[in-house]
Each structure stands twice: as structure tokens, then as C-alpha cells.
Amino acid sequence: MTLDASAAEVAAADSRPVAVPLIPDAIKPPAGSRLAGAYLVTSGTQTYTCVVPAGATTGAYIGPSVPEAQLAGTGGRIHHFAGPSWQSVRDGSLVTAAREASSPRPGTIPELLLKVTSHSGKGILSRADYINRLRTSGGLAPAGACTAGQTVAVPYQSIYVFWDAPTPTA
Incomplete structure (x- = not known):
């Protein structure tokens, strides 16, 4: 079943249902993509490191951040960590990804x-x-001064939705 990237609810027998929210046009997956799973962050942080510019005495927390999160949803539990990477706790399958678009x-x-x-x-x-x-x-970086190398983990929540893109035809 192809799912238009809009509201839907998905579930599996041994998992928890997660509603797939409406997706802004700027970050929709390719047309014809099929829903592969939806997961809610049950606990998560974005960790930022303080960077001090040369010659300055204080710095600021700037990106990129490093995620550390536990997700639960249609395929059980998933660990999300630096890479960025996602790994199924149930079967060990693992993916890494790169930002394509943001909203x-x-x-x-x-x-x-x-x-x-x-x-x-x-x-x-x-x-x-x-x-x-x-x-x-x-999950936003805190404002204000910091010292070089200092880190801060900022709690965040989100829903992660995984998509199986259509296979291109020759």
C-alpha cells in the first residue's frame, strides 16, 4: 500500500501504534513512497558542545548536535544515536542517513x-x-556563554517515520 504522506495510524501486533502527522511539502518523501514504520521518541536528547572562537574567552553552543534517543512504534524499539544512525533493538538492522531537507x-x-x-x-x-x-x-541549543568543550544534553521529542521509496523504472 502506498501512503500519501498525510495522517495515518500504523501498528503491528507486538508494537505500539503511532499516528503519522501531516508532512510539510518541503520535507515530503518521494511520491509513491511506502510507509515502513512510525516511531515516537520515548526519551531523547540532542547534545551540543561549546565552541569558543579563536581569541575569545567564552563561546556558544552551536550545531551540529548529537542525538541519543529511544524510540517505540510499529516495529518495536529503535535506538537513535550519532551518525545519525537508527538501530532496531529487535533484529539489529541499522541505517545511517543524511539531511536532505528541513522545515x-x-x-x-x-x-x-x-x-x-x-x-x-x-x-x-x-x-x-x-x-x-x-x-x-x-532540543534547541541553549543560549548564553559557555566554556570550550563543555557539553549539554537538551531533551527533545518527535515522531520518526521511515519510508520505502519506489524503485525507479528503466
């Missing part, structure tokens, strides 16, 4: 479309080609 949200980290750049293992994530980060809340 800003005031007061929170942006919503994203990520393109999967590598797969490892066979399992729930092995057919994912794109990932959306949607309905973000929190």
Missing part, C-alpha cells in the same frame, strides 16, 4: 527529511530509504 518550527529543532545512506543487517529497517523527523518539541 523550521519556531522554538524547537526543525522537522527533517533524511535520505538513508547505508543499511546493515536484515530486518525492520532494511527497506527504509527515507526518514522524516516530525512534530519536534525541544
